[in-house]
Amino acid sequence: MQQNRFHLLIIALLTTLGLNAQIFSPKKYPQQYFQWPVDAAVGIVANFGELRPNHYHMGLDCRTDQVENKPVYAAAAGYIAKVKIEPFGFGRCIYINHPNGLTTLYAHLNAFEPALENYVTTQQYLLQRWDVFLDIPAKLFPVKAGDYIANSGNTGGSQGPHVHFEIRDTKTDKVLNPLLFGFNIPDNVPPTIVRLAMYDRTKSTYDQSPQYVAIKKVGTHYEPVNATIVAPSNYISFGISAVDKVTGSANPNGIYGAAVMDNNQLLSSFEMDSISYDETRYLNAHIDYKTRSSGGPFIQHLSALPGYYNGIYKSYKNFGVTVMNNEPHAIAIVVADAALNTDTLYFTVQPPMPNAVKAPYNFNYTQKMIPGFINVFERNNLRFYLPENALYDTVNFVYKETPVANGATVYQLHNATVPVQCYYSISILDDVALTDTGKMMMKTVYGSKTDFKKANFSKGGWFTAAFRNFGTFQLVKDTLPPSLTPIGFKDGMKASSLKRLLFSVVDNTEEIGSFNAWLDGNWLRFSNDKGRNFIYVFDEKCAPGAHTLMIKVADLCGNTTTKTFAFTR
Structure with a gap:
């Protein structure tokens, strides 16, 4: 009897999906106002x-x-x-x-x-x-x-x-x-739903791995492979992996939007209609960042995390979280592209098993940090505070200090699987004898990445720099100037056959503060595309004859290298 009831509810959902046009309504942007911007096949x-x-x-x-x-x-x-x-x-x-x-x-x-x-x-x-x-x-x-x-x-x-x-x-x-805006890009191909994930929203998304649900295509929609899906708690949310293609192309693109319906009621939706560059980093709240940063797939949350404000989501009920009771819930997830082609995933979720033994929710953490609040952290040798918009979900923050022989202490601030939205200042008290406070850098390692920032000195021996990541942090003294190496060019050379001058600049902190060149005392423009090498392409600034080229490079601590080259064109 109950199964028949849910078959009827699914049919109702199918009928209700005339709501697609309301969920993802066409925008009133000028059509065909803009022409295609490049002389190539439209694609x-x-x-x-x-x-x-x-x-x-x-x-x-x-x-x-x-x-x-x-x-x-x-x-x-x-x-x-x-x-x-x-x-x-x-x-x-x-x-x-x-x-x-x-x-x-x-x-x-x-x-x-x-x-x-x-x-x-x-x-x-x-x-x-x-x-x-x-x-x-x-x-x-x-x-x-x-x-x-x-x-x-x-x-x-x-x-x-x-x-x-x-x-x-x-x-x-x-x-x-x-x-x-009505560009002539034919698209009658609906998105493909690749993956369904379920989350226990009684705890932070950073303190769990998603529960994956295998799905399959059945006719014109998707269903779970196994019909029985049991909620891990009374508060759950969903995420999906999905891609889209346009007609005649195998290239996988992103989806335009998605919505989740719970027992025939619209629960939450998002649309990729307009985004500012001030908002684009909120992608880290839209996806399961922990899973992705650990080498897993992109999973897009279908409800906003607590610290994601005024973004791409619209929540209609319970902030997009499914609140379970003693009855199963019929769920429909609708995924759309910009042409409003849609595909839908239907399933039912059973309430949590009564008296189920749950894994203990215990963490050996140092301090709980909550989105929407200023979170202050202070120790004898390190301090920082996170602005109220820094976190997307609760962080059970873990801290560790590791002394290093003949070097500065390494401070572990949680780990790189938790994202930070905005820059925040970290201050470290120097525990190594210093003679030059202007030569200090702060080094961070997060995941596979390493970054350096100039550390500013203040009273009492504190050094401060701003970052927007968790990971390890350490003070590093930098007294080494950058290296400057000509490639295919040398002092005293006849350069009439060359089309350009090429120089490699490398610094031990990977950060170049400035590069300047002067030809016969006049500033000369070198390009630095992709931050690799510095290149001057010979032009009218370098006439035939003898010339003197001086190049000066500096790192962020002001360590400089200056070299002079004589050559003839």
């Missing part, structure tokens, strides 16, 4: 909202036929408002403001169109910086739809030739999902 290799380390992917990665130097065009009329050049991130990038209140962004470019390239070069020499972020007067570079603005490339954080394309609200700088 994408990544979409808006795709899951990346510590951030959402914030635009479309447009195909360039796997080559560089494809023409890039203004997507609509307007004017070039900004240009950014940086070693990582966007690389070489153009912003265009449009009269409809939107801004388009084009990144990972090679050369800009000639007039803009000359303008940027002039500004770099005036500022004596290669990496720049320039605000450009509105009337200086007007564009019409389809005007050539640059060549495509692979600069910055790009790992292959493409154009990263964004659409933003000019006033708020909020990034909007470009797939909602």
Whole structure:
């Protein structure tokens, strides 16, 4: 009898899924206002909202036929408002403001169109910086739809030739999902649900591993392989792994949204409609960060963690948590792409077994830290406080001090499987005799990564630096200057056959504070794409004849190396 009841409830859910249009409602963005921004077959290799380390992917990665130097065009009329050049991130990038209140962004470019390239070069020499972020007067570079603005490339954080394309609200700088603007990218393929996970929400998501539920495709929807799913407690939530594809492409992209329904009531949903760069790190609250950072898959939570505020979620009941009672619950999880193709997973969850023996919830932790509160931690030699927006879920914080022979103590602040949203200051009291307080760095190791920050000295022997991760921390004295090595070039050389000068700079802390070069006493622009080598491509700044090149590099502690080279062109 009860089984028949739940069959009827599933049918009701199927009928109710006319709600899809209400859950994921079409947005009122201008359609076909923007043209495709690159001279290549229309196609994408990544979409808006795709899951990346510590951030959402914030635009479309447009195909360039796997080559560089494809023409890039203004997507609509307007004017070039900004240009950014940086070693990582966007690389070489153009912003265009449009009269409809939107801004388009084009990144990972090679050369800009000639007039803009000359303008940027002039500004770099005036500022004596290669990496720049320039605000450009509105009337200086007007564009019409389809005007050539640059060549495509692979600069910055790009790992292959493409154009990263964004659409933003000019006033708020909020990034909007470009797939909602009517580009001609056919898509009649629904998302694929790969994995279902269940969480016990009576405890922190960082203090458990998810309970996986095997699923299978049955006709037009998904079901569990095993019909019996028992809740681990009276408060549970769900997560999924899912991917999406567009018609004619095998490339797996991110999903647009998902919703969970409990006994025919909408419980929670999320949509990848608009995200700001101030919000993009909240991806670490949207996913099961512990599982992912431990080498597991991306699992997207279907309800917001306690410390995730004003994000992509809408919670309609119980903050998205399923509250079990003595009856089974019929659950439907709907997953959608930007074209509102959907697929659905149906299952029932049985209440927890009465008198079930649960694993003891005991942890040998130092201090409990709670999201939404300022969390203060103080010991004799270390102190820090976490702002109220630093944590997403409760952390049963573990602390350890390890003395190191002939070195500074290593301080273990929990571990790298718990993310931190914002920077927080860590202060360490020096326990090694110092002679130069300006040469101290703070070293952190978290997971497989190592990072260094300049440590600022204050009264009483305290050194302070800001980080946004847990892991190990240690004071490190740095008196070694960076090394500067020419590649394919040497002092006194005849360089008429060379097209460029190339230098490798390496520092023991991996951080370069500055690099400057002067040719015959005049500042010379070297590029540093991807932070690898410093390159000068010969141009009109280096005429035929004898020259003297001086290069000065410094690390974050002010240790410097200066070398001079004579050469002839």
